[in-house]
Amino acid sequence: MTTTRTIVRGGLVITATDELHADVLIEGERIAALAATGSDAARAWTADTVIDAAGHYVIPGGVDAHTHMELPFGGTAASDTFETGTRAAAWGGTTTIVDFAVQPVGGSLREGLDAWHAKADGNCAVDYAFHTIVSDVNDGVLKEMDALVDSGESTSFKLFMAYPGVFYSDDGRILRAMQRGAANGGLTMMHAENGIAIDVLVEQALAAGKTAPRYHGEVRRELLEAEATHRAIKLAQVAGSPLYVVHVSAASALAEITQARDAGLNVFGETCPQYLFLSTDNLAEEGADGFEGAKYVCSTPLRPREHQAALWRGLRTNDLQVVSTDHCPFCYVGQKELGRGDFSKIPNGLPGVENRMDLLHQAVVDGHLTRRRWIEIACTTPARMFGLHPRKGTIAPGADADLVVYDPAAVQTVSAATHHMNVDYSAYEGRRLTGRARTVLSRGTVVLDRGNWLGRAGHGTFLRRDTCQYLV
Numbered sequence: 269m270t271t272t273r274t275i276v277r278g279g280l281v282i283t284a285t286d287e288l289h290a291d292v293l294i295e296g297e298r299i300a301a302l303a304a305t306g307s308d309a310a311r312a313w314t315a316d317t318v319i320d321a322a323g324h325y326v327i328p329g330g331v332d333a334h335t336h337m338e339l340p341f342g343g344t345a346a347s348d349t350f351e352t353g354t355r356a357a358a359w360g361g362t363t364t365i366v367d368f369a370v371q372p373v374g375g376s377l378r379e380g381l382d383a384w385h386a387k388a389d390g391n392c393a394v395d396y397a398f399h400t401i402v403s404d405v406n407d408g409v410l411k412e413m414d415a416l417v418d419s420g421e422s423t424s425f426k427l428f429m430a431y432p433g434v435f436y437s438d439d440g441r442i443l444r445a446m447q448r449g450a451a452n453g454g455l456t457m458m459h460a461e462n463g464i465a466i467d468v469l470v471e472q473a474l475a476a477g478k479t480a481p482r483y484h485g486e487v488r489r490e491l492l493e494a495e496a497t498h499r500a501i502k503l504a505q506v507a508g509s510p511l512y513v514v515h516v517s518a519a520s521a522l523a524e525i526t527q528a529r530d531a532g533l534n535v536f537g538e539t540c541p542q543y544l545f546l547s548t549d550n551l552a553e554e555g556a557d558g559f560e561g562a563k564y565v566c567s568t569p570l571r572p573r574e575h576q577a578a579l580w581r582g583l584r585t586n587d588l589q590v591v592s593t594d595h596c597p598f599c600y601v602g603q604k605e606l607g608r609g610d611f612s613k614i615p616n617g618l619p620g621v622e623n624r625m626d627l628l629h630q631a632v633v634d635g636h637l638t639r640r641r642w643i644e645i646a647c648t649t650p651a652r653m654f655g656l657h658p659r660k661g662t663i664a665p666g667a668d669a670d671l672v673v674y675d676p677a678a679v680q681t682v683s684a685a686t687h688h689m690n691v692d693y694s695a696y697e698g699r700r701l702t703g704r705a706r707t708v709l710s711r712g713t714v715v716l717d718r719g720n721w722l723g724r725a726g727h728g729t730f731l732r733r734d735t736c737q738y739l740v
C-alpha cells in the first residue's frame with residue numbers, strides 16, 4: 269500500500285493560536301508537516317494532489333460537540349439521520365460531531381450506546397463520538413460510567429435538571445453522578461433549568477389559554493435557568509467535579525458561570541448560534557398560520573435580544589468556551605405541528621449543524637470575534653474539552669487531516685431550499701452570510717469541493733476519547 273500525499277498550498281492557516289501563510293502536507297489520513305509557503309522545505313515536497321488554497325483560509329474541521337441525530341423526543345424523532353446529519357455537517361465545514369446516546373428508561377448505559385452505535389456505525393460521512401445521557405442514576409450505572417471512561421467509549425455524561433418524567437434527575441442523583449465523575453475523570457454536562465418549577469408554570473399557562481409557541485419562552489423563565497445553573501455549580505463544588513453547562517442562553521446563568529470561574533472552579537459554559545443570532549422575537553413570529561414561532565422552540569429557550577451582548581462578551585472573555593449547535597431538527601410540517609394548540613407538545617430543538625461555522629465566521633466579519641477565537645470556540649476547545657485533541661481541532665503534524673479550505677469572501681443566502689439538513693425549514697432563512705467552506709477534507713479524503721459532494725456514508729469512524737483536557 270502506498271500512502272497518498274496531498275499538499276494544501278498557499279492558504280492562510282488559522283489555528284486557535286496562530287495565523288500563518290503555510291502549506292500543509294498530508295500523508296494518508298494525517299497531517300505530516302507544515303512549512304512556510306514558498307520556503308525551500310515546502311517546495312521540496314512532492315504529492316499526488318495539490319489543493320490550491322490561495323486567497324483562502326485553511327482551518328481545522330469544525331468540532332460540533334452537541335448534536336442529536338435521530339433523537340426520539342416528544343413522540344417523534346429528530347429528522348436528521350446520522351447519514352444526512354453528518355453530510356450536512358461536512359457541507360458546513362464540520363468534520364467531527366459528538367452526539368448523545370440516551371440511556372433508555374429502566375435500561376443501562378450500554379443499551380443506550382448499543383442503540384446509538386446501531387444508528388451511526390457505517391452511516392456517518394465524518395467522524396463521530398458519543399456522550400451519554402444518564403436518565404437514571406443507580407449503582408449499576410455508576411459502575412458503567414467507570415468502564416466507559418476507562419475504555420474511552422464515552423467520557424462525558426449529560427444530566428438533566430429539566431424534563432421531569434423523561435430525562436430528569438433530582439439533586440441527590442446528580443450529586444452521586446458528579447462524585448463518580450470526580451473519581452473517574454468523567455465530565456458532567458448539565459441541562460440547567462428547574463424543570464419541576466417550569467412544569468408548574470406550563471400547567472398554569474395552558475389553563476389560562478396561553479397555548480401559542482411564544483409561551484414556551486415565557487414559562488421557561490430566565491430565573492429558572494440561573495437558579496439551576498447556580499445549583500449545578502454548588503453541587504459540582506460539593507462533589508469536587510468539573511462541570512460543563514450546555515446551551516447557556518440567559519445572561520444571568522452566564523453570570524453564575526463567570527462567578528464560579530472567577531473563584532477558580534473548573535466550570536465551563538457552552539452556548540449555541542441560536543442564542544447568539546435569534547431571540548424571543550422569532551418565537552413570537554406568527555406567520556400565515558399563527559404557529560411560525562414553533563420553528564424556534566428549543567430548551568433552554570431563545571431569550572430577549574438583550575442577552576446576546578452578554579453571550580458575545582462571555583465568548584470573548586472565555587467565560588463561555590464552546591459554541592455547539594444542539595442540532596436537533598424537527599420538520600415544521602408533521603413534527604413541530606404536534607404542538608398546535610399546546611406549546612408544551614412542540615418537540616424541542618433547532619437545526620443548525622450546517623450553519624455553525626459560517627454564522628461564527630459572520631461574527632468575525634461583524635467584529636464580535638477574532639479569527640483565532642472563531643477557531644478556538646468552534647474547533648480546538650471542543651476537541652480539548654471532550655478528549656479529542658490533538659487528533660481533532662487543530663492543524664499540526666500528527667493530527668487527523670480534517671481541514672477546511674474556507675473562502676472568507678464567498679457570499680451565501682441561507683435557505684431550506686439549498687441546505688443539506690433533512691428538515692423543511694431553516695432557522696436562518698434569508699440571512700446573508702459572508703464566508704463558506706470551499707473544500708473539506710476528512711482524514712485526508714476530500715469530501716466536498718466547490719459545491720460537489722464527494723464523501724460517502726461510512727467514511728466516518730467512531731472516536732474513542734480521552735478525559736477532559738481543559739481542566740485547570
Ligand code: URP
Nearest residue numbers: 566567568594596616617
Ligand atoms: O431543545 C433542545 N435543546 N432539544 C434537545 C435536547 C436537549 O435538551 O439538549
Ligand code: ZN
Nearest residue numbers: 459514515567
Ligand atoms: Zn439540553
Ligand code: ZN
Nearest residue numbers: 334336594596
Ligand atoms: Zn441537546
Ligand code: ZN
Nearest residue numbers: 323324675706
Ligand atoms: Zn474562492
